[in-house]
Every structure is written in C-alpha cells, then in structure tokens.
C-alpha cells in the first residue's frame with residue numbers, strides 16, 4: 001500500500017515535541033501567539049503604509065486570541081451580531097465593519113447604534129439600514145459590498161464572477177451609492193471580496209489591481225470618492241503537500257503601486273486565516289490501534305465534530321491530508337502507514353488518510369498542524385454529544 005502525502009508543518013512547529021502540551025488533556029487546540037504576531041509583523045513590513053490591516057474574526061473568534069490581535073491590527077471585520085459584540089469589546093466602533101447577507105433588523109440596529117460600518121449586501125438591506133437609521137435618529141455608516149465581475153484565481157472559495165448572495169452586482173452599485181449619499185448616510189466606500197485561500201501570488205496581485213480599478217470606475221460613475229476601499233484578501237496558507245506560501249512582499253509592492261493611482265482613498269485588506277491559521281495545532285490522543293483488512297487505524301479522541309476542515313468536509317472538493325505528526329516523535333522516520341480516524345460513526349471522520357508516520361501507541365498524541373483557522377468554531381460541535389474541545393493560547397502578545 002502506498003502512503004498519501006501530507007502538508008508542510010509550519011516552520012515554528014518543526015520542533016514541537018519540546019512543548020509541554022503532550023501530557024495535557026486532549027483533544028485540544030493550542031495556539032502560539034508568537035506565530036500570529038510574526039505573521040502580522042511580516043504583513044506590516046510588506047504592505048504599504050496607506051493600507052490598513054483588518055482581521056476577519058470568523059477565522060478564529062477565541063476571546064483570548066482576539067484580545068491579543070486587536071491591538072496589532074487596524075480593524076476587525078465581523079459577520080453577525082455575536083461577532084460584533086465580541087469585536088466591540090476590543091476595538092472602537094469606527095474600526096469595526098459588519099459584512100454578510102441576511103442581516104436581521106436587530107443586527108442592523110446593533111451596528112448603527114454602536115457606530116460600526118455595515119457592508120451592505122443588497123439594495124433591500126440598504127433600505128432597511130436607512131430606515132433603521134431614521135428610526136434611531138442616527139446616521140448609519142454604510143459601505144457597499146460589490147459582487148465583482150471577476151474571481152480570485154486559484155482560491156479555495158470563490159466569491160465573485162458569478163451570481164452571488166454576497167454583494168451587489170457591480171453594474172447596480174453607482175445608483176445605490178448615489179441613493180445612500182442622497183439619503184444622508186455616511187457612505188464609507190466599497191468592500192470587494194473576491195475569494196479566499198489562494199496561494200497564487202500572481203493571481204492575488206492581479207485581483208487586487210482589478211479590484212482597485214473596479215472601485216475607481218464605480219466611484220467615477222457614482223461621482224463620489226470612497227473614503228475606504230476594502231480590497232478583501234484571500235491570502236492562503238500551506239495546508240497540503242506541494243503548497244508554498246504567498247509572497248506577501250510581492251503582493252505589498254504591487255498593492256502600493258495600484259493604490260497610488262487612487263488619491264484621497266484609504267485601502268484595507270481583510271484577512272482571517274493568514275493571521276491565525278499556522279499558529280494553531282490540534283492535539284488528539286490515540287485511544288485504540290486497530291487493523292482491518294491489512295490497514296492500520298489510529299482511533300483518536302478528536303475528530304470531525306471539532307476539526308471539520310482537517311477531515312476535508314469544510315468546502316474541499318478533494319480530500320487531502322493536513323500536516324500531521326506523532327507529537328513526541330517529530331524527528332523520527334516513518335515506520336508504518338496509518339489512517340487517523342475520530343470516534344464518530346461516520347466514514348467522514350478521518351483526520352489523516354494513509355499517512356506514513358513513526359509508530360504511535362495508545363496514549364500517544366497526534367498533532368494536526370495549520371489548525372488555527374476555521375477549527376473549533378467552524379465544526380459541528382454538538383454532533384454526537386461529545387464534550388467541547390479545549391482551546392489554549394500559549395505565549396504572550398509581542399507588541
């Protein structure tokens with residue numbers, strides 16, 4: 001039987017077995033804040049100074065993590081009233097924006113009352129926000145999310161270039177901007193998010209240039225200069241064999257050039273997984289070793305209910321293996337081919353498929369790396385009634 005490849009272990013975790021977590025209660029996510037701070041510092045060095053850095057908290061909303069990240073970024077992007085309340089605990093409302101279709105009236109009310117920016121997803125939502133502002137006697141801060149006529153090439157999740165529940169088709173945007181300004185709203189500009197998890201540096205550069213050109217065209221047609229253009233992000237992280245990191249220095253240099261063509265406007269990038277994804281490791285303990293028809297299964301105490309993405313069930317077309325190791329034997333050579341499976345009674349509950357690893361015994365810990373984004377909060381925790389996963393923040397913020 002041939003083994004299947006798995007992704008690259010993030011550099012900071014290559015000597016992971018020295019960490020004290022192996023004797024701790026599993027399953028658990030451990031996040032190393034030093035890695036988050038390093039990614040943010042790297043972005044700051046690469047991005048031009050007129051480009052603000054926003055954290056999309058959906059990637060990982062753990063309060064302790066958010067408390068560390070908030071002082072290091074310029075803004076927080078949220079997608080529900082729950083995330084809004086969390087973000088407002090860490091940033092002033094001027095630095096918080098709220099995107100996502102289907103915002104309910106109580107969500108519009110919460111954002112307008114607080115003074116956060118609403119990224120409008122439809123003309124209907126725009127009218128409800130204007131009416132809510134009138135009812136509250138407050139001037140709503142409104143940006144228009146544009147459904148661009150292009151998508152981010154190579155992205156794991158495309159959000160443009162097609163009919164979409166997200167944003168307003170570009171051709172209708174100038175009319176809406178005029179309407180918002182005429183109605184007395186505080187028009188904040190554009191939000192243009194074309195995709196997520198792209199490792200293709202050239203595609204990111206091309207998309208950002210197209211985004212800025214689109215924003216320019218729409219503002220010319222609307223006859224108004226946008227205070228802010230949020231150009232999205234979509235910077236991916238290496239998850240799978242053969243993946244290589246985005247060249248953020250090249251992206252930053254190209255963005256500086258593109259942004260320079262648009263005077264009087266501030267730009268922002270909105271990133272989730274790039275900031276936190278590589279900082280997290282999921283630790284799960286071997287409960288049983290079993291053989292079936294010549295294959296070896298390591299049955300572990302964690303699984304799909306806590307880490308849906310690593311099982312390939314969170315938006316993947318083809319299931320591939322996340323970076324994985326026997327946590328206390330990281331430097332040892334492979335001895336056997338195993339599949340790491342969780343305790344749920346579904347064949348989908350497979351954290352690693354036919355990977356070559358050193359031998360792991362019952363009680364040993366398996367580490368799944370690149371697990372800091374879309375982990376605990378993006379998994380069906382209630383399925384089969386297991387206890388919630390522990391989440392631990394290690395290290396302290398480096399400012």
Ligand SMILES: Cc1ncc(COP(=O)(O)O)c(C=O)c1O
Nearest residue numbers: 056059193196197234271272273
């Ligand atoms: C509007 C919006 N912003 C930000 C993100 C975060 O994307 P990522 O975590 O890949 O950076 C997403 C992802 O779905 C999104 O839809």
